[in-house]
Amino acid sequence: MDNSNNTTEVDDSQTVTSNTTQPPTLCEHSRKRKLVWNIFIVIIFIISITTAPIVVLLKTKANSEKTSTTGTQNETIIHFEVTPSKINPFNTIYAVWNVSAGLNSLRASAGTSMGHYWYTESPQNVFDGNLTSGICSYGRCNYIYDADDCGQNTGLYATAQDGAFILSGFRIAAGHLNRNRDPLLITIEGSNLAGSTLTLGSSWTLIYSGTSGLSIDPGRNAFGQTQVIANNNLAFASYRILIIRKHGYDTCVGISEIQLLNR
Structure with a gap:
């Protein structure tokens, strides 16, 4: 009995094609993920360098206003006591x-x-x-x-x-x-x-x-x-x-x- 007819023949071209298609898909996904992370990091960095000076500026301004107010109050008191x-x-x-x-x-x-x-x-x-x-x-x-x-x-x-x-x-x-x-x-x-x-x-x-x-x-x-x-x-x-x-x-x-x- 000829068993050669029962042998399943493997299509080498399909196997090769399947194996060669999968790596590009994974690479593409990896690149997209890295790109997203890079964009996220850049955004965080931009927000950080933009916010820090603003916070410092506002704090400096608040301290300046507080000093100015205190100074004005002191001047008023001294003025009243010395030359009313x-x-x-x-x-x-x-x-x-x-x-x-x-x-x-x-x-x-x-x-x-x-x-x-x-x-x-x-x-x-x-x-x-x-x-x-x-x-x-x-x-x-x-x-x-x-x-x-x-x-x-x-x-x-x-x-x-x-x-x-x-x-x-x-x-x-x-x-x-x-x-x-x-x-x-x-x-x-x-x-x-x-x-x-x-x-x-x-x-x-x-x-x-x-x-x-x-x-x-x-x-x-x-x-x-x-x-x-x-x-x-x-x-x-x-x-x-x-x-x-x-x-x-x-x-x-x-x-x-x-x-x-x-x-």
Whole structure:
């Protein structure tokens, strides 16, 4: 029996064709997958290099705005505490003694004894804008006698160069020697009269009675705390500042500068 007829004949051409077709298909798929991954990586890279500078820029801007805002707030606070209003210049200035609010005053003069101020320190120094100059008023004392009330009931009055204004506050600077000479309690009065009538107590209207702003020691030749006079609506051309009490035992009351402020 011839078994050659039962032998299945293999088509070599089909086998070759099948084997040669499969590898290109796999390569094509691999190339597409690599291409997709490459595109994805490129996109991620582009997003990264684009986003990073934007984030840095926004953060820098935010910090800058925060610094700017903080700086502005600080400037506002400093401005309010140091110069809350206009500082008024004065021309006619006289020292007085043996006086209290509402009473007549005696004119003080340069010298070293009762009713004097130290002869090298004039009342003009109190409004000259110079913290290294000032006045030392003895009152009932003299340059070698010290007591708690030396310099008490002394002071000065002055007329503003620019005319009447409403007093909204003041600052007093301590003298150059020691703490005991610093004024502790004061009065401030206003008047619109002139000349010799300013020696009369009836010429003056009381505006303020209280602390000098030197309750806390600011140091020598330095301003104390600004004192605000909130409820004053009266405008005056002249002001009288009197010392009710000083800090301790010494020969005089010492003041280096006074600033009267308006709205």
